[in-house]
Amino acid sequence: MIMQLKKLFYSAIISAGILGCAFAGKGYQIDVQVAGVSDTTSFLAYHFGNRQYILDTVNVDSEGRFRFAGDERLDPGMYMVVLPGQKFFEIIVDHNQHFSVSAVMDNFVETMKFENSPDNEAFYNYMRFISTMNELGGPVRAELQDPGTTEERKAELRNLLSEIDTQVKAKQEEIIEAFPDGLFGRILLAQREPPMPEAPLREDGTPDNEFMYQTYKQNFWHFMDFADDRLLRTPIFHSKLNHFFTRVIIQIPDSIIAEADRIVEKARAHPEVFKYVVFFITNTFERSQIMGMDAVFVHMVENYYMTGEVDWVTPDQLERIAERAMALKPLLIGNIAPEIIMFTPDRKPLSLHDVEARFTLLYFWDSECSHCKRQTPKLKEFYQRLNPKGVEIFAANTEADRQKWLDYVNNNNLTWIHVNDPTNQSGFRDKYDIWATPLLFLLDEDKRIIAKRITVEQAEEIILREMQN
Incomplete structure (x- = not known):
């Protein structure tokens, strides 16, 4: 969980309009009671990408009760109820936006209760389950790292960890099946590692690691639904996008450009997802400290901004972005240096x-x-x-x-x-x-x-x- 609440300051040029919302509808009402807090204020905040934004502020009465309500529905996503001292708990806001929640200050996970919100009940039951699994696995991992542990005992410990992992996956599968269209089910699904085959062998009998890498890269997004813009309002989508472009892909401009185009095509499944992916790639590589990565920025501007596909910036902003890209283009690695x-x-x-x-x-x-x-x-x-x-x-x-x-x-x-x-x-x-x-x-x-x-x-x-x- 991200503890700091900071208003995201995107580049005024590239990201103008990126956070445009499409609220419509039936309103929302979230009643909250937190024991151990009184006569103060609380904020309702939401995730977008890797940042959080404050949406509403309400007063907390002497018994710790407060209500977030509005005439228009909230965009589905993962929200945060923030209390004094930057303490907070997260809730899922999805199809049902009328529910109540109660908890005890400083012990949110263990004491959290919901009425009329089965997906949030599943969310906190899962967190309690994971806490139990971590308590079981912690000592096992510690013993596994102990230099004095015998190889026979290490094998037993690895089997124990494998059993714990099997239980976690089974619990995830249970939730995904129970909430196939629910946001929490989609979050768990998106976090899964891609399916991988057994490694084929080279002629010399060694595993074909290049084949496995290419397969992993190709299948990385297997469980991500690019048509589901709800995932933008969770930490999951940005985290996976960032990991893919900075840790999975070899950091060579040509390799990144090829994957950028492939992922942008997937992102066309939803206009908001397309907007975020194009923004993320452009912004990330315009600011990259790795030499040569400005080639990715230039490619994105030429192929998406200057072609008219980016409609969330003003004409003046677009002109400045294009000018910046065209200033960098002659200076890309591999080009003949401009004559002077x-x-x-x-x-x-x-x-x-x-x-x-x-x-x-x-x-x-x-x-x-x-x-x-x-x-x-x-x-x-x-x-x-x-x-x-x-x-x-x-x-x-x-x-x-x-x-x-x-x-x-x-x-x-x-x-x-x-x-x-x-x-x-x-x-x-x-x-x-x-x-x-x-x-x-x-x-x-x-x-x-x-x-x-x-x-x-x-x-x-x-x-x-x-x-x-």
Whole structure:
């Protein structure tokens, strides 16, 4: 359970409108009584993705009684009744939205009772069952981890854990069968691991792990109903989506893009699910700290935002998203670095693409930038080590004051290629998306981008690895 209640602040551009709701209907009334709390306030909050939002605030009377009610039905999902001290319990709001609940403060799970809500009764009975199973399994796991446990005893302990697991699965199956269309049944179903075959053997007799990985990836969403938007208002859908894109898929842009398109197609089963999946993938990889993942962001914008399929952002917002993607597109890993012609200390034009070197380190810098002052001395040592091996530095100074640039170069005896373009005639700032310095791009001999926004140490590591290939 997530303890903090924070209003989700999505990117104002990408996510505008993502939380649009479609309430309609017959109203709701949830009567609550909590022993041990009085004369205070309570909040009704709901899950959406990996965040929670406050929906309503009510007063709690002297006997711990309060009511959440409204003329329009709530969107089905998992809700939270929040009490003082950030203490809360969760309830399922589904087809039936008129019920009552009672509990004792600080002992919610054990004391929770419901009237007119069989799905919530099943929910809390299951939590109590899981608590019992954990009490049984805890000592078994601890003994299994004990270095002094014999192999024979470990086998017995694993059998015990297997029996506990079998009981848990049986309980889940019982609930799924009892509530086939209920939200709690769908939650339990969505949490299941995908069905897997026995691992086939390779010619050398070893298990074919690649086959098993591809099968797992293909079947990962087997139990998820993309047509059921109720799952968006539980922690389950986001958690599974995040796990798939950050832990299951190999973190290579092409692999992620292929899976992104596949999952988006599944998400078309419901417009709200489609909206959330497209937003999640776009936002996740636009913000990713892994080099090269901006290719996923560009792909999503080109194929879903710029094609008109995203209708939850304004025209102005869409234009800004598209501009951002198009600014990044020329700088994607594997592309030829944009050509820039800047000026040497003797005012002669010099083309980046005319530099002949096995590797070129394109270095945007400023003599007064504090971070540049830390990187430049490292770059000097880097150059002394790697220039004899075919590495050149194309140092593009970003200052308007030409004399400051020249003084720094001369005073520090920097001997690589130096260029400057004080009036930005080359358009280098836009071409290379420069909003801070230092900024380093590593290019191969054809001026293709190998790496970007890296440190001097990372550049050297990549070059040495490439030289060994």
